[in-house]
Amino acid sequence: MIWLTWRQFRVQALTAAGTAAAIAIYLVILGMQIRDSYDSDVAGCKSNCSSARQHFLGQYESQVILVSVVLVVVPALIGLFWGAPLITRELEAGTHRMVWNQSVTRTRWLTVKLAFIGLAAAVLIGLLSLLLTWAASPYDKVEGNRFGALSFISRNITPIGYALFAFILATAIGLLVRRTMPAMAITLGALAVIQIVVPFGLRPHFQSPVRETVAMSGDISQSPSINVGGTGVNVVDFSIPGAWVLDSENELFDSKGKQVTEDEIKDCSSGMNYTEEVACMAKKNLHFNVSYQPADRYWTFQWIELTGYLVLAGLLSFFCLKRIRHPLV
Structure with missing residues (x-):
């Protein structure tokens, strides 16, 4: 056979x-x-x-x-x-x-x-x-x-x-x-x-994703991009080395847990270079939530x-x- x-x-x-x-x-x-x-x-x-x-x-x-x-x-x-x-x-x-x-x-x-x-x-x-x-x-x-x-x-x-x-x-x-x-x-x-x-x-x-709160950093290499939408400000292109980030966009919140609006970050974009913008955003104590599958x-x-x-x-x-x-x- x-x-x-x-x-x-x-x-x-x-x-x-x-x-x-x-x-x-x-x-x-x-x-x-x-x-x-x-x-x-x-x-x-x-x-x-x-x-x-x-x-x-x-x-x-x-x-x-x-x-x-x-x-x-x-x-x-x-x-x-x-x-x-x-x-x-x-x-x-x-x-x-x-x-x-x-x-x-x-x-x-x-x-x-x-x-x-x-x-x-x-x-x-x-x-x-x-x-x-x-x-x-x-x-x-x-x-x-x-x-x-x-x-x-x-x-x-x-x-x-x-x-x-x-x-x-x-x-x-x-x-x-x-x-x-x-x-x-x-x-x-x-x-x-x-x-x-x-x-x-x-x-x-x-497996159930890991969910963490990430603070906006003043480090340029760790700072994600910002997207200003109709309802608020979102974080995009955030990555964790080796991990699988499941969210394409993450809402950006202030220290009180309220979603950040364009007006609240407007002062961080007028007449500043990218390094200064990142430092300005970090001083506002902003954060976002991210879901991901760890590298391991x-x-x-x-x-x-x-x-x-x-x-x-x-x-x-x-x-x-x-x-x-x-x-x-």
Whole structure:
């Protein structure tokens, strides 16, 4: 049964292996370039280091984003071209009548295919994710945004669970729809929705966020931007090194807990340079509340999301194994 699965799967496997080898070579070259630039321009910086970091990020931003997108797209392609046709191909060609009437039961036939191809998907994405994590680690260290939607799903262990889930999900959809093209279309739509719901709807709530009150500082490097709106003054672009700040804007309050108005800070913007403005704002004892996920929760979130994808993949596998026992045509 394993030999039969390999015979049917070898073209896809060899194509994937060749593509993965090309991506791996590119990642090794990119990783060496990023490390050389980091060692010479960032780690060895002695003056104007902020500009050096920005130049370093700008130099490799497009390459890192491109490969990260590839690591998100490849699991979806595995689902589309490995999972969706797994059962529908047999049904459309009529070969299921011969395959499922041999000594090998339908359940065993599907179990071997899910295990064999699922393992191949996990190994493929695991290796690419490992290489991307290594290659981009200096970039990620400087950028400080490991919780970002694109970074999180393309680094470390989460991509492995996502790839397995995408493959099993597509197989289950194919089992229900029984036609390859509709199954591929539904799978693509479902994965697109998941890539919106999980990072923006579920991931921020894997653990209860930490909520703190932050005072406006006179330190320029720690001073966030101010946005004057119709209802009051808000803080924007506030960040905590390595953490995931969940609020895009935070209301600014005075010492009595009342939201600050434009008139109350007007004296800090007339005829002053930026350093003087920051110092003026700090003297007013202003503060804002911020919700965030601490940096030390990164690996906890990785394991939570990996586990979630593996559990869903297991449930879908169980459904497929139960469903295939019943007549499909």
